[in-house]
Amino acid sequence: MPTISRKALTMPESPIRKLVPFAEKAKAAGKEVYHLNIGQPDIETPKVALDAIRNMDRTVIEYSHSAGFQSYRDNLAAYYRKTGINVDADDIIITTGGSEALTFGFMSTCDPDDEVIIPEPFYANYNGFAVAAGLKVVPVTANINDGFALPPVEEFEKKITSKTKAIVICNPGNPTGYLYSREELEKLRDIVKKHDLFLFADEVYREFCYDGAVPFSVLNLEGIENNVIMIDSVSKRYSMCGARIGAIVSKNKEVMASALKFGQARLSPPTIDQIAAEAALKTPQSYFDEVVTEYVERRNIMVDGLNAIEGVFCPKPSGAFYCVAQFPVDSAERFCQWLLEDFEYKGATVMMAPASGFYSTKGNGEQEARIAYVLNKDSLKKAVKCLEEALKVYPGRTYC
Amino acid sequence: MPTISRKALTMPESPIRKLVPFAEKAKAAGKEVYHLNIGQPDIETPKVALDAIRNMDRTVIEYSHSAGFQSYRDNLAAYYRKTGINVDADDIIITTGGSEALTFGFMSTCDPDDEVIIPEPFYANYNGFAVAAGLKVVPVTANINDGFALPPVEEFEKKITSKTKAIVICNPGNPTGYLYSREELEKLRDIVKKHDLFLFADEVYREFCYDGAVPFSVLNLEGIENNVIMIDSVSKRYSMCGARIGAIVSKNKEVMASALKFGQARLSPPTIDQIAAEAALKTPQSYFDEVVTEYVERRNIMVDGLNAIEGVFCPKPSGAFYCVAQFPVDSAERFCQWLLEDFEYKGATVMMAPASGFYSTKGNGEQEARIAYVLNKDSLKKAVKCLEEALKVYPGRTYC
Numbered sequence: 012m013p014t015i016s017r018k019a020l021t022m023p024e025s026p027i028r029k030l031v032p033f034a035e036k037a038k039a040a041g042k043e044v045y046h047l048n049i050g051q052p053d054i055e056t057p058k059v060a061l062d063a064i065r066n067m068d069r070t071v072i073e074y075s076h077s078a079g080f081q082s083y084r085d086n087l088a089a090y091y092r093k094t095g096i097n098v099d100a101d102d103i104i105i106t107t108g109g110s111e112a113l114t115f116g117f118m119s120t121c122d123p124d125d126e127v128i129i130p131e132p133f134y135a136n137y138n139g140f141a142v143a144a145g146l147k148v149v150p151v152t153a154n155i156n157d158g159f160a161l162p163p164v165e166e167f168e169k170k171i172t173s174k175t176k177a178i179v180i181c182n183p184g185n186p187t188g189y190l191y192s193r194e195e196l197e198k199l200r201d202i203v204k205k206h207d208l209f210l211f212a213d214e215v216y217r218e219f220c221y222d223g224a225v226p227f228s229v230l231n232l233e234g235i236e237n238n239v240i241m242i243d244s245v246s247k248r249y250s251m252c253g254a255r256i257g258a259i260v261s262k263n264k265e266v267m268a269s270a271l272k273f274g275q276a277r278l279s280p281p282t283i284d285q286i287a288a289e290a291a292l293k294t295p296q297s298y299f300d301e302v303v304t305e306y307v308e309r310r311n312i313m314v315d316g317l318n319a320i321e322g323v324f325c326p327k328p329s330g331a332f333y334c335v336a337q338f339p340v341d342s343a344e345r346f347c348q349w350l351l352e353d354f355e356y357k358g359a360t361v362m363m364a365p366a367s368g369f370y371s372t373k374g375n376g377e378q379e380a381r382i383a384y385v386l387n388k389d390s391l392k393k394a395v396k397c398l399e400e401a402l403k404v405y406p407g408r409t410y411c
Numbered sequence: 412m413p414t415i416s417r418k419a420l421t422m423p424e425s426p427i428r429k430l431v432p433f434a435e436k437a438k439a440a441g442k443e444v445y446h447l448n449i450g451q452p453d454i455e456t457p458k459v460a461l462d463a464i465r466n467m468d469r470t471v472i473e474y475s476h477s478a479g480f481q482s483y484r485d486n487l488a489a490y491y492r493k494t495g496i497n498v499d500a501d502d503i504i505i506t507t508g509g510s511e512a513l514t515f516g517f518m519s520t521c522d523p524d525d526e527v528i529i530p531e532p533f534y535a536n537y538n539g540f541a542v543a544a545g546l547k548v549v550p551v552t553a554n555i556n557d558g559f560a561l562p563p564v565e566e567f568e569k570k571i572t573s574k575t576k577a578i579v580i581c582n583p584g585n586p587t588g589y590l591y592s593r594e595e596l597e598k599l600r601d602i603v604k605k606h607d608l609f610l611f612a613d614e615v616y617r618e619f620c621y622d623g624a625v626p627f628s629v630l631n632l633e634g635i636e637n638n639v640i641m642i643d644s645v646s647k648r649y650s651m652c653g654a655r656i657g658a659i660v661s662k663n664k665e666v667m668a669s670a671l672k673f674g675q676a677r678l679s680p681p682t683i684d685q686i687a688a689e690a691a692l693k694t695p696q697s698y699f700d701e702v703v704t705e706y707v708e709r710r711n712i713m714v715d716g717l718n719a720i721e722g723v724f725c726p727k728p729s730g731a732f733y734c735v736a737q738f739p740v741d742s743a744e745r746f747c748q749w750l751l752e753d754f755e756y757k758g759a760t761v762m763m764a765p766a767s768g769f770y771s772t773k774g775n776g777e778q779e780a781r782i783a784y785v786l787n788k789d790s791l792k793k794a795v796k797c798l799e800e801a802l803k804v805y806p807g808r809t810y811c
Contacts, residue, residue, distance in 0.1 A: 013609050024675065025672075122417050138676075238412070251471075253679060276510065278652070279652075279655070
């Protein structure tokens, strides 16, 4: 039997899914499981997008252009301009989800053994894309006690070598929900400019900013237009994760020409889904207002609820729909597994994603878990209560 | 400005699209262009698939499982079993097109600088997937005078080194339309077994076999169950290229576990498109019978028509909807460009894909072009006439 690749052996398993077999067992045993482990919102997809699918009048589902439908790229550029990001269709390639956008970006800028610096904790699948492209992820640790703010510039400088090709951020952040300020982004601009690096920003949670916070796009950082590569996706914005439509956006013509070659190899992003995504651009502002109001309430229930539990600490995020909380436990991974295997409160339990999988530095985040507050308010209240009761009886509970 | 990757620089531009700017100019100048350059059939997508899209009753377009919907995998396995391929759902991972299936397969089996042997001419985008995975493509040349039959075993043996990890075939073949016989596949089995290699087979044209020919799947080769990786796609079978739904199929558990990890990193294949693809499994046999009848007529018009032109030679393929023809010209690339730029007959011209881009060996196929007979019969007749007239006046015409 031929051997599989070293790449396959080093490819990490998704930390989001690691506990799935335990959740399945719990459900098979009749427990209700509150799924706080994955960013699959229950919010309805906008009607304009669903209608576009239902009214699809094509009789042949053909390829689109490898860069996506021209009309969609034009309308998407108009959406960006409306949000204050000055790009046109030529700066955009439509991809199969944000995942493919980042993969095209990595492949276009980095060679095997090149290094990318990422503030940790970070979206765990970045590891997978890095392995696929043969890159090395170099973490700079953000601290839960600072609410996961951007680590000091010196921390980045320390990690920069001749192999460093890029810094990667997610803003607002998954898993932390942290929204970088303009000042923090300008610090990154200075580092990027000084060392001639690429700056990747995953901005897929742009529409999810709370308490009046306004997101600042890396595309608006002056003086590094050729360094910036923005990753986008319709998955969260319109609650259409299954549509697999994203975009890579950059003013760097070389990067875009390369990304298009990778795009041509895979022929085209999905056609029907692009039609839905283009229609979704007509989603009324009231939809987002309602969604943001809902998420603020959910966040408050979750984060305030967690902080009210003795020994639990959770910074209050300004964006996305995740938070990372620290629990008074020996190991968040063991705690999360125990919740599914050995605990129930009123017939229910909670599934969270242990945060260690979102850190690249071994040993970091071992008492932390990521929580996606994507369930309705009533379920979230019950989930918080469940966690409170669980911590009263968990055998690995720690006390300061 | 930071430099792009070496990978980006070596990434080939698609030979299928190289001439697109010339075609656009021709159209802008009012010429009709018969598009024989790309495998985008005009055949209608089955009604059952279109109806599934139109009747989609979901209100949230959620992720599916990373391996695809269980029901789709179950039903797809049943389809394979009906065609005599004995697999079950666990042997299948649904991918975003055949492209992603091959990428997952390459990433799971080969490391950078490993070699894969591919009979040339081959589907040009294999080069792109190889560059993305960092592999080296080693060609074994098939000869147009043999109708592109499998090259002799010795030719493969000569190319095998300690770096060789796999042989890749496409059966029925794009761009040649050649259908490998069971005997030819058994020769490959012996090589693969002897040298402990993987055998990738792109079988996306399985339903397009003519003159009573029956395709033989690599999954039915005995004794190399753990070596075989089959690539599939709904794009051509149901004329739904834009759906971007494919599959990687293998009995090798390690390969499948690895492919799933790559699949988890990108979360899921598109949801609505999977619903359409699952529904398409209910396409009645009459649809395929009609399609095959239509393609046989188209092939005959095209291939017989080409062979009737003095100096043109085109082997008659038994599968897919492509053929590779040799033209009496100095350079097929120049000829193809000239057709778009400088020629018209009755207001029309022809677009073909120069075959040199389908060869890995420099200098091979320079008088050949790939033709996709995906247009209606009347257009094909006109396209053949157009080529006949063009060869009378093309300045680079050669004579034996």
